Amino acid sequence: MSSLDQYFWDNAICASPAKFRRIITRSFSSGDYLNCIRIIQHRVRENGLWFKVHVAFPGNSCFWSVSDKYFYNIDFPRGHIGLKSFDAEVIDEAGNSIPLHETYLHHWLFVRYYQRKHNSSDVAKHHGDLGLHGHDFVVVKNSGVCDYGLIQYFGLGSETRRTSTYVPDPYGIQIGNPEDIPSGFEERWMLNVHAIDSRGVEDRMGCTECRCDLYNVTVDDYDQPLPPDYNGGLRCCYDETRCRMRQGFKGVTRSLYLKYTVKYVDWYTSIVPVKIYILDVTDIWTTADESRGIKSRHRCQIEYEVPSCAVDAGNDYCTHTKSLRVSLPTGGDVVYGVAHQHAGGIGSALYGEDGRVICSSNPMYGEGNEPGNEAGYIVGMSTCYPLPGSVKISSGETLTLVSNYSNARRHTGVMGLFYILVAGSSPPNTVVHAPAEVHQTWMIPLSVWGVALFGGAIILVIISAFRYRIRKEEGYEAIVM
Template identity: 65%
Template sequence: MLGCPNYQLLSLVLILLLTTVDPSSQESRVKSAVFLSPAFVLEPGSVSNKFYYNISFPKGHIAIKNFDAEVVDEGGNPVPLYETYLHHWIVVRYYHRKGVEVTKFHDDLGFHQSDFIVKRNSGICDRGLPQYFGLGSETRKTITYVPDPYGIEIGNPVEVPPGYEEKWLLNIHAIDTRGAEDRLGCTECRCDLYNVTKDEHDRVIEPDYIGGLRCCYDETRCRVKDGFQGSKRSLYLKYTVKYIDWDPSIVPVKIYILDITDTWKKPEKSTAAVARHHCQIEYLVESCSSAVANVDCTHTKKIIVTFPSGGDVIYGVAHQHTGGTGMALHGEDGRVICSSLPIYGEGKEPGNEAGYIVGMSTCYPRPGSIKISEGETVTLLSNYSNAQRHTGVMGLFYLLVAEPSPKPNSILHSTDETGEIVILQNAIGALAAVFGIALLVGAAVIYQRRNQRDQEGYESILM
């Protein structure tokens, strides 16, 4: 019993050593929840573009760390893009007035607008693109991890207006291309293949609008080959949310979405009215001339905008459609803030479908190393191959930005060849920590041996 204090001291030092050098200690706090959307029913050529309100979502004041999704069938099997093309899915945060009844899953609001308040991301579009999360065909191989110590804060009761509660909305736009006469044309929503002359709001479609969202709305049909027979089936969006309970050590990030079709122009005079960010969402890429068809057929679209607020860039990724060759965001001084390139599939299995964008590369700058200043002028570039015409394409850029840090963090985030997140500790800091603990261990051993000489009959646990 005389040796117990020494044993306890040594145990304490060993515990300190283990908890200090164990890089997975924070990961143990992460919780995971898997959900299925309501079923959407498709048959060859059909389109589903519905909105589902009050979807299943983690509750409480939490920080989102991952949001992944994919289309599955009734058996839970992944569905390949060449059968069901996932044009896009988005998840929107909103506040719903308590006591107001509404169908849980509905394709229209069904209640007064004042009962429904959209909690948009931080910008920069004035209308459209309100989502917190969302991707398209690239869903399966695009990393969405938010690195420590950051998180997307939701569920803070202080932010919810009195009399309301926080809920989530899901929009899924899927096109069944089994037996399609022109599979690419169907996924690019070419109007001639859908045989429509009016959009979903009963507005006449102009002759120069060749293809896009106005032609492939909910319940429309793309032309299939004569005589093709295919079954009607129920599909689901399976989404996995990883999160941790909120605490003061988590650094919140803001979500920004830049759109290459933004028509914003910088006012010529400081006294001029504030210019609006009208984001058109989609655009047309015309084919290049036959003279350069086999040389360098690249269509580049560029916009210049000012960033509304400053901070450290924590994460970045682009969203493009088939034909896309990458996007890049540059700072005012020409530096590359983030460049995101498409990953094209090469096979038939889900997640590797040949000819489709199955992933986008992501940016994980060392926290504090890439900053955007408030009001900084940034340039966004979107490149597409225009060896052939592409209709209804997109060029969105997602950024997670945190409040400026006083100095660069010691953790470097990158992706390895498998797409997994790699976290490299600063070597000097790590060595200093280990050296300090080694001194503690040494001190404990010396103290114990000295104490042993004064206490007969005690056998050291280190001998």
């Protein structure tokens, strides 16, 4: 733990539960779970960076083993800026990293949206794909082709700790442009965190693959019956479900937190904006046919099942391959690429129409027990950083996405996603100069989440935001809920 982190925890003071309830009820009412919170606000300087701290954690706990909640209007960097990276991990109340074999981070993701000013209401729990546009709420999707789902600006899962998300110079993900925000609205952000406590479970990998029999569910989160051939996936490990435990296991109560870091720069004209494309190997693409009045459709299923190979195969080298042919509405330079796979994944690649490799991304598996090296789990994905202008995609070019899994045994609820960042032609000799950096960290309580049977916990969020200052000035003050 760094000296700054130690300062966070050693210098916490108790604040009133009423104040906490006023903050947290932006997501949902949770005051009944709380006795006390501890908050500090402080600015310190370490290694030349400014830190703005807001730490909070509860004194009580609740009792659930799966959390899949949506937190609206979270603290996030404001203004006209260029996002440079997203990073996250689960930690405990002492700031220690939590290993995946204790709490499996299925995914976290950020969604950008506009909300009418002076309207504090949030979307209902069952919001579908969050793509509904109403009078007061407008989701800003990424540039991907999926009609439903996968609308996030970025998100990862178990691979979070060892996967680079950095957007290289001179590029940036542009947000907060006043010209893009509708009159009377303001830009906000939603965070979705899906995590599974797997301490004491009967089948740890089965729980992380969301096998329906282990969760003892027959209906999904919408109370709709599960199809007979649906063996596992997100429809079985929804919020507040429990995975089958070993007989006699008694969990220990603890508080957990999601710590995430956002790096960004002030926006200025020499930054090259990029578009975010998320491709899904399960996409069912219906091509347009104007003569028949058929519009192009992309029904992204998000997850799929990998069946086990034939029993008589007699080896551990069976491979299941799933592929997709798709085209993007616009082209440009590929500046970043990475795949998202689950345990059992053995790599994914994106190919151009002529067969060239646009990006190949392979999983890194852990070999130990410590956080970031958990045996049997994907702890990182390799990334692609082409030289500016060296890898191009043409408008309308047909791309092929391939996702490979080992199918020595069956895997349920797996994914085959591919993130790419695409820019227009890069101006020559363009670099981002950032002579001074300001780094702010604050932690806002956003939800209550239990992680232990016979015990429980509350999940909170630490937001760390690096602000690269173009002008030498005082540190940017954190916006507190």
